[in-house]
Amino acid sequence: MIEEIKNQITTTLSSLSITIISAVIYGSWTRKEQTKDSDVDILLISNDINPKRQRRGKEIASIKEHLFFGYPFDILLLTHEECISNFENHNPLFLDIASEGIILKDTEDFIKNLMDETKRYIVQKGLIKHPDGWSYPVLFREATLL
Numbered sequence: 001m002i003e004e005i006k007n008q009i010t011t012t013l014s015s016l017s018i019t020i021i022s023a024v025i026y027g028s029w030t031r032k033e034q035t036k037d038s039d040v041d042i043l044l045i046s047n048d049i050n051p052k053r054q055r056r057g058k059e060i061a062s063i064k065e066h067l068f069f070g071y072p073f074d075i076l077l078l079t080h081e082e083c084i085s086n087f088e089n090h091n092p093l094f095l096d097i098a099s100e101g102i103i104l105k106d107t108e109d110f111i112k113n114l115m116d117e118t119k120r121y122i123v124q125k126g127l128i129k130h131p132d133g134w135s136y137p138v139l140f141r142e143a144t145l146l
Contacts, residue, residue, distance in 0.1 A: 002029055005040055010104050012066045018048035022111035026101040039072040043097055045083050087114040092134050
């Protein structure tokens, strides 16, 4: 089932009115924990979008129209810079994307490099993934940089 979704998304990306730099599917479908009510989580990176996140409704609606295959999609549409910032700041969602994401499209290894760097950070810092989030090992009563 995941292969069918991956193929449909990959085929659809080329028909969009915006250029997608990178695309990653993540979440319950990649962990093989999806239920009949699960949506398909997808991160899309493009520089052809409104720089204000709250103004991207049209682009997201258009993408969802093209991606309708009987599954609900949750689309995270970001610019190149926003994506870099989220990975570099170790946003917990982006820790999830790095650890479980499946790359569908990647121009010049943009997302692969960010995901690889984040995976190294996870190992180096000893971060632990739990069902409800991440734990960062810190010493008791000692200031620790994350």
